[in-house]
Amino acid sequence: MSHDISAARGRLLTPFNMVSGIILLIGVVLTIVRFTGGLSAMTNLSHNNPWGIWIGFDLLVGVALAAGGYVTSAAVYVFGMKKYHSAVRPAVLTGFLGYALVVVALHYDVGRPWRLPYPFAISPGTTSLLFEVGACVALYLTVLFLEFSPAALEWLGLRRARNLAVKLTMLLTIFGVVLSTLHQSSLGALFLIAPSKLHPLWYTPYLPTYFFISSIIAGLSMVIFESSLSHRYLHHKMDETHLKEADGVVLGFGRAASLVLFGYFIIKVIGVASGDLWHYLATGYGAWFLVEMLGFVALPSLLYAIGAREKNIRLIRWTSVLAVLGIILNRFNVSLIAFNWHLPADQRYFPSLSEIGVSIFLVTLGVLAYRFIASHMPILYEHPEYAEHEAPEAQEATGHHH
Amino acid sequence: MSVSRRKFLAWMGAAGVGLTGVGQAVAAGPKEFKGYTNSVGVLFDATRCVGCRSCEAACNKVNQLPAPEKPFDDLSVLDEKRRTDAESFTVVNRYTPPGAAKPVFRKIQCNHCLEPACASACFVKAFKKTPQGPVTYDASVCVGCRYCMIACPFEIPCYEYDKVLTPRVTKCTLCAPRLQQGLLPGCVSACPMEALTFGKREDLLKIAHERIRAYPGRYVDHVYGEREMGGTSWLHLSGVPFGQIDMREDLGTTPAPQLTKGALSVVPMVTGLWPVLLVGIYAITQRKNKIARQEQADAVATAVAQTQAEAEAKLAKAREAAEKQKQTAIDQAVKKALEEAAAEEKSQDTEES
Numbered sequence: 001m002s003h004d005i006s007a008a009r010g011r012l013l014t015p016f017n018m019v020s021g022i023i024l025l026i027g028v029v030l031t032i033v034r035f036t037g038g039l040s041a042m043t044n045l046s047h048n049n050p051w052g053i054w055i056g057f058d059l060l061v062g063v064a065l066a067a068g069g070y071v072t073s074a075a076v077y078v079f080g081m082k083k084y085h086s087a088v089r090p091a092v093l094t095g096f097l098g099y100a101l102v103v104v105a106l107h108y109d110v111g112r113p114w115r116l117p118y119p120f121a122i123s124p125g126t127t128s129l130l131f132e133v134g135a136c137v138a139l140y141l142t143v144l145f146l147e148f149s150p151a152a153l154e155w156l157g158l159r160r161a162r163n164l165a166v167k168l169t170m171l172l173t174i175f176g177v178v179l180s181t182l183h184q185s186s187l188g189a190l191f192l193i194a195p196s197k198l199h200p201l202w203y204t205p206y207l208p209t210y211f212f213i214s215s216i217i218a219g220l221s222m223v224i225f226e227s228s229l230s231h232r233y234l235h236h237k238m239d240e241t242h243l244k245e246a247d248g249v250v251l252g253f254g255r256a257a258s259l260v261l262f263g264y265f266i267i268k269v270i271g272v273a274s275g276d277l278w279h280y281l282a283t284g285y286g287a288w289f290l291v292e293m294l295g296f297v298a299l300p301s302l303l304y305a306i307g308a309r310e311k312n313i314r315l316i317r318w319t320s321v322l323a324v325l326g327i328i329l330n331r332f333n334v335s336l337i338a339f340n341w342h343l344p345a346d347q348r349y350f351p352s353l354s355e356i357g358v359s360i361f362l363v364t365l366g367v368l369a370y371r372f373i374a375s376h377m378p379i380l381y382e383h384p385e386y387a388e389h390e391a392p393e394a395q396e397a398t399g400h401h402h
Numbered sequence: 403m404s405v406s407r408r409k410f411l412a413w414m415g416a417a418g419v420g421l422t423g424v425g426q427a428v429a430a431g432p433k434e435f436k437g438y439t440n441s442v443g444v445l446f447d448a449t450r451c452v453g454c455r456s457c458e459a460a461c462n463k464v465n466q467l468p469a470p471e472k473p474f475d476d477l478s479v480l481d482e483k484r485r486t487d488a489e490s491f492t493v494v495n496r497y498t499p500p501g502a503a504k505p506v507f508r509k510i511q512c513n514h515c516l517e518p519a520c521a522s523a524c525f526v527k528a529f530k531k532t533p534q535g536p537v538t539y540d541a542s543v544c545v546g547c548r549y550c551m552i553a554c555p556f557e558i559p560c561y562e563y564d565k566v567l568t569p570r571v572t573k574c575t576l577c578a579p580r581l582q583q584g585l586l587p588g589c590v591s592a593c594p595m596e597a598l599t600f601g602k603r604e605d606l607l608k609i610a611h612e613r614i615r616a617y618p619g620r621y622v623d624h625v626y627g628e629r630e631m632g633g634t635s636w637l638h639l640s641g642v643p644f645g646q647i648d649m650r651e652d653l654g655t656t657p658a659p660q661l662t663k664g665a666l667s668v669v670p671m672v673t674g675l676w677p678v679l680l681v682g683i684y685a686i687t688q689r690k691n692k693i694a695r696q697e698q699a700d701a702v703a704t705a706v707a708q709t710q711a712e713a714e715a716k717l718a719k720a721r722e723a724a725e726k727q728k729q730t731a732i733d734q735a736v737k738k739a740l741e742e743a744a745a746e747e748k749s750q751d752t753e754e755s
Contacts, residue, residue, distance in 0.1 A: 045563060110547050111561065113545075115545040119525040119526050129662055173680075174677050178680075181672050189666075193552070193553045
């Protein structure tokens with residue numbers, strides 16, 4: 001008996017659990033401070049800098065990195081790449097948790113979070129890009145929930161509801177791609193209204209296109225990155241199909257990401273050319289722009305290509321980290337670093353420790369939720385009772401592709 | 403024509419894409435909005451301002467704002483550059499431009515754009531450009547997203563970050579409540595130097611241009627706000643280039659709503675075209691798969707049929723051979739029997755004879 005208890009305690013007191021426990025504790029304290037002391041109690045936000053990392057990271061980066069859901073389900077269900085089928089559920093789960101956390105983060109950031117339904121229920125301001133973002137994020141969160149629901153329903157043993165949800169797959173996928181196109185691009189379009197505040201190298205009429213295309217890069221890279229983590233920490237939860245297909249997913253997604261990064265690089269250069277911004281490249285901001293373009297767009301494109309060509313899974317996995325960092329850098333540049341570039345240094349924004357703490361807290365919540373769900377629900381494996389349902393499809397796919 | 407367009411927009415609205423704003427923008431076409439007729443504004447003449455801060459004091463009073471740390475007659479606050487904040491809707495800053503004999507003062511407050519960025523950016527329509535002139539703010543719907551503060555090119559709106567439950571965006575109201583009562587804006591009525599002139603915007607423009615014409619040496623030949631960001635209800639005159647008193651000269655003349663019009667107009671197109679495109683791609687991949695399956699099935703069927711035919715031919719041959727053998731045997735047996743019968747007959751005949 002006592003042996004059992006100490007064994008259970010040993011399982012619980014892993015370094016991972018302890019660190020995440022401490023983060024959760026700090027997060028709870030910060031949450032209390034935020035909602036009892038107001039925004040000024042813990043943020044470095046000011047009248048000149050109304051948006052900090054809760055928008056720059058939690059919203060902009062969060063939504064971009066949650067793009068794996070629409071990218072993967074479109075590849076598998078619309079483009080018929082059934083060999084990536086085992087990547088759909090983890091990607092949809094990441095997307096769902098990502099968007100859910102974006103909505104949670106917004107509750108910290110806006111002044112009166114209980115009014116978040118107002119744009120839809122009370123007074124719709126349809127001339128605002130933020131209205132579009134809000135409407136699409138709300139609808140897409142619902143779509144992701146429904147896309148994720150078969151896994152939960154299999155876990156709960158609700159066969160009929162599960163089969164109904166599976167029937168919606170195609171409709172949800174198309175709806176998801178439409179909504180993602182709209183709000184991924186609109187997040188970039190948010191800044192179109194402030195040409196006088198955003199540095200010309202980042203302010204271009206193509207901002208919406210850039211945000212949309214780079215969200216595809218983010219989605220592809222996140223699927224690769226997250227699969228590396230799952231292979232490391234949730235290997236025992238994966239079934240034979242998942243393990244067999246995993247390398248193919250990494251190679252295929254790496255190749256696709258290389259191509260999209262290449263296209264993204266080209267349209268970014270076109271943006272510089274069409275705005276005749278070349279002379280800015282010789283300035284400090286220009287150097288920083290080149291760091292982003294060469295180090296976080298061109299380089300990952302090249303490394304992905306080499307990895308795909310030489311079937312170097314390890315290289316592709318590491319490149320996905322670089323590409324994800326590139327997305328974070330880009331969103332930070334647009335919303336924080338190159339934003340308000342005209343202001344003197346003492347009026348610029350730098351996040352407070354508490355702001356960073358809340359962001360880390362929310363990411364930790366996401367990781368823990370992913371771990372719990374992937375450990376309990378059929379995410380990385382097929383539920384044995386429903387396996388035969390997919391079997392003919394899978395056979396047909398392998399038959400077709402070889 | 404207009405009915406069908408309205409119907410179309412209604413469908414789009416029903417489809418969950420609230421697009422009335424875009425509809426208006428699209429319908430507006432190349433028409434230029436020059437502001438509401440008879441709307442009011444204020445002309446600020448920096449060459450008349452002496453930096454006494456009476457306007458700040460009056461603003462504080464009529465808006466019932468908390469008393470500042472230093473009283474309004476303490477002019478030492480002019481030593482540093484200030485901006486509007488949650489407790490002051492207007493501030494005066496002092497500048498000493500190169501070569502100027504005296505300091506120049508500049509008053510900052512909401513410029514009340516003809517087509518305000520804040521109103522265009524607000525996703526709950528908390529900001530409104532009233533036909534009378536003021537851009538008003540309705541705190542009762544405000545969510546506190548602060549996108550208005552991102553959008554405002556003049557860096558005017560502020561946020562009550564320290565309020566827990568009721569934070570509001572704050573900015574000059576052009577004293578809309580006082581205008582309703584027939585009173586002048588607080589700052590205008592308090593100015594001892596007549597640096598502030600209240601009136602219809604059209605009249606103010608005429609006055610401003612008249613002053614420039616009458617005293618060309620005294621003024622820069624530009625009425626700030628006549629065209630900046632599509633025009634503002636507040637207009638500014640200055641004796642030094644506006645850039646030297648921290649007024650941005652690079653804002654351009656495009657009204658803020660035009661900046662996001664293109665992005666908004668993409669929404670109905672994506673909503674309409676994407677599903678068609680995606681279903682098309684899906685149908686093509688399905689068809690490709692179906693054809694591949696069909697070809698596979700056909701190949702298998704052909705192979706099976708061929709094998710079967712070959713087997714049948716073999717069988718038929720064998721059967722034929724067997725038949726032949728059998729016939730030969732029968733023939734031989736018949737022949738033998740006939741021969742035997744003939745021989746027997748012969749021997750009987752010889753016995754009888």
